[in-house]
Amino acid sequence: MIGLVQPQSRNNDSTGNVNVVSSGTVGEWTAWTEVFASSTEGAGLTLRTSWFGTSSSYNLFQIGVGGAGSELVLVDGILQHYQFYSSGRGTQQSVSWNVRVPGGARVSIRRRCSRTSEQGYLSVSRTRNSQPLGVGVEAYGATATSPFGTAVVSGAANNYGSLVEVGTTGARIRQISVSVAGTGTSGWLSWEVHVGPIGGEVLLVRAYESGTFMGNGYPTPLFFGPFDVDIPSGTRVTVRQSCQVAAQTLSFVVQGTY
Amino acid sequence: MLTVHSTGTQTAVISTEHTLATVATSGVFVIQLDLSNMVLGDYAEVVIKVRQTSGGAYKQQSYSLYAHAQADVIQQSVPIVAPYGVEFTLKQTAGTGRDFPWLVATL
Numbered sequence: 174m175i176g177l178v179q180p181q182s183r184n185n186d187s188t189g190n191v192n193v194v195s196s197g198t199v200g201e202w203t204a205w206t207e208v209f210a211s212s213t214e215g216a217g218l219t220l221r222t223s224w225f226g227t228s229s230s231y232n233l234f235q236i237g238v239g240g241a242g243s244e245l246v247l248v249d250g251i252l253q254h255y256q257f258y259s260s261g262r263g264t265q266q267s268v269s270w271n272v273r274v275p276g277g278a279r280v281s282i283r284r285r286c287s288r289t290s291e292q293g294y295l296s297v298s299r300t301r302n303s304q305p306l307g308v309g310v311e312a313y314g315a316t317a318t319s320p321f322g323t324a325v326v327s328g329a330a331n332n333y334g335s336l337v338e339v340g341t342t343g344a345r346i347r348q349i350s351v352s353v354a355g356t357g358t359s360g361w362l363s364w365e366v367h368v369g370p371i372g373g374e375v376l377l378v379r380a381y382e383s384g385t386f387m388g389n390g391y392p393t394p395l396f397f398g399p400f401d402v403d404i405p406s407g408t409r410v411t412v413r414q415s416c417q418v419a420a421q422t423l424s425f426v427v428q429g430t431y
Numbered sequence: 432m433l434t435v436h437s438t439g440t441q442t443a444v445i446s447t448e449h450t451l452a453t454v455a456t457s458g459v460f461v462i463q464l465d466l467s468n469m470v471l472g473d474y475a476e477v478v479i480k481v482r483q484t485s486g487g488a489y490k491q492q493s494y495s496l497y498a499h500a501q502a503d504v505i506q507q508s509v510p511i512v513a514p515y516g517v518e519f520t521l522k523q524t525a526g527t528g529r530d531f532p533w534l535v536a537t538l
Binding site for chain 1: 471474
């Protein structure tokens with residue numbers, strides 16, 4: 174805890190693009206794909222997703238540390254909705270977590286996908302010489318089947334639907350972020366993350382009319398956060414959403430850094 | 432004047448909260464922990480509890496979570512102002528129980 178601010182902090186040790194081809198079975202994990210053979214000490218991780226082919230897909234990633242065959246999940250529940258547009262253009266994302274990467278550890282990544290044998294170019298980088306906020310990232314609402322998040326339905330037009338429980342914190346949480354995936358009728362979206370027991374939920378994060386389905390049925394932003402929080406272990410996490418068009422379904426995964 | 436209040440080595444039992452030191456006297460204290468023995472897959476919580484009244488309960492003042500092999504193997508608390516006492520605990524929550532040398536100093 175002592176350390177001084179390190180002026181040489183940097184984020185320049187990205188891997189080149191790694192093509193993590195999805196499994197031959199929809200929704201099945203790929204093998205772990207190594208991105209760093211032996212990491213230097215890191216204080217943060219960034220995942221950049223690039224070209225995922227000429228079809229939209231839902232993807233779920235885990236980043237792990239440890240030797241081949243004994244990987245431990247460091248970042249869980251990375252939901253990524255790859256949105257393919259015409260003319261060979263697809264959504265590229267960059268998401269970060271302020272989490273410690275232990276020195277000397279092999280870092281790897283694996284993927285579930287809604288499409289079989291689909292290419293997926295990505296890269297990972299580490300933040301160096303700063304102070305990590307946590308030692309891992311857990312997920313609430315991730316599922317094994319496409320689109321890999323928990324379904325949340327909006328209410329009547331411009332009204333929130335019911336809060337949907339996505340999970341319970343397993344540790345004291347220092348940061349929180351939200352991923353969304355799905356399609357729907359074009360219209361403004363709002364969604365919220367709440368914490369607390371049934372009937373005692375309090376608002377934690379809100380994206381108010383910041384997510385629209387755009388003209389092609391895709392929501393945005395796809396990743397929101399991370400936000401600094403302090404949530405006790407054992408806290409119930411819920412999500413609700415509202416849309417200009419009634420009864421639209423989106424899938425959500427919430428992540429918590431501990 | 433800086434003095435060593437107490438020192439020891441705690442062998443952790445997974446999911447058991449071990450009290451490293453309980454100080455019932457007034458003072459300003461710092462704990463140092465040696466995390467050299469931690470490896471990938473080990474998780475350990477360090478909690479500091481203070482009393483705000485004489486004879487009162489020790490209540491949590493801070494919580495820190497450590498995981499895997501450490502780069503900065505000596506971890507040290509900020510000075511803890513404790514007019515009525517302070518308690519330091521350690522709980523390893525995952526991995527194989529390790530030895531944790533520790534030291535509490537009085538400022």
